[in-house]
Amino acid sequence: MGFTQTASAGASPCARREGPAASRFERNREKALALFACKGFGQVSLRELAAHLELTAGSLYHHCSSKEELLFEFIEEYYEGLLAVSSRVTPGKPCAEQLRDLAAALIELHRQQPLRFRLAAKERHCLTPAHQQRIAELELLCQERWLRQVGKGLHLSPSSRKAAGDALLNIFQQIPNWLEHAGLAEAERSAFLESLILGAVSQLVSFLKTASPVSTQGNAHAPVLRSAS
Structure with missing residues (x-):
């Protein structure tokens, strides 16, 4: 299979490929994810990262421009996962059914990718400004999609729209923390x-319906929340 690359801004991304032709770096890449998540990105030196991946520092640079670039890829993959599962919700369903499908998809995503979530939550501040801008763009795309799925029939002011998107992001990003130690x-x-x-x-x-400056419920020609790009 061919190389796959993330849409990084600025520095060259870490190239990856899958299958039998994968390099040692590509086969061991998830070990870096576990190391960053468990030890903390700032506590991992380049030499330690290379050794953890069974590479020399020079070999690591051959595969990846920096450890910051690798951190960015892991966090970017998390947000791209959020966007991907959100896009699979059937748009023709009633809002309540879309929300239920979205909740199930997000729960499953966080179950499968707990370490990427942990990095996104705790290590995002270590990203470069360009990388942080890319993550902010992905967050906005997620928010727009979620608002379209759960907020049909609402017309919100720009400030209310932003607040609603931020609220949904906070709710959905906290899923892995809820009941984490409940023993269920x-x-x-x-x-x-x-x-x-x-x-x-x-x-x-329900709150947005009462706070919305213009009620659009029951008006087929009223504006609705714009679609995600």
């Missing part, structure tokens, strides 16, 4: 999480 079986925890998400978002939408 996976299926039971997922059911609890879905209930919490549905309740929180439903309350937010």
Whole structure:
């Protein structure tokens, strides 16, 4: 298979490929994710990272321009995952069903990618300004998609729209922290999480309906929240 690259701004991204032809770096890349998440990005030296990947420092530079670039890729993959699962929600369904499908997809994503979430939550400040701008763009795309899915029939001012998007982002990004140490079986925890998400978002939408400067409910020609790009 060919190389895959993230849409990095600025420095050259770390090239990756999958399958039998993958290099040692590509095969061991997830070890770097675990090291950053468990030890903390700032506590990992380049020499330690290279050794953890079974490479020399010089060999690591051959595969990746810097450890900051690698951190960015992991965080970017997390946000791209958020966007991807959100885009799979069927648009023709009623808002309540879209929200339920979205909640289930997000719960599953965080179950599969806990370490990328941890980096996004704790190490984003270590990114370069250009990389932080890329992450901010992905966040905005996620917010726009979520608002379209759960906020049909609402017309919000720019400030209310931003606040609603930020609120949804905070709710969905906290999913892995909820009931983390409750000792629940996976299926039971997922059911609890879905209930919490549905309740929180439903309350937010109810508030937005009363706070919206223009009520659009029942008006087929009223403006709606614009679609994500």
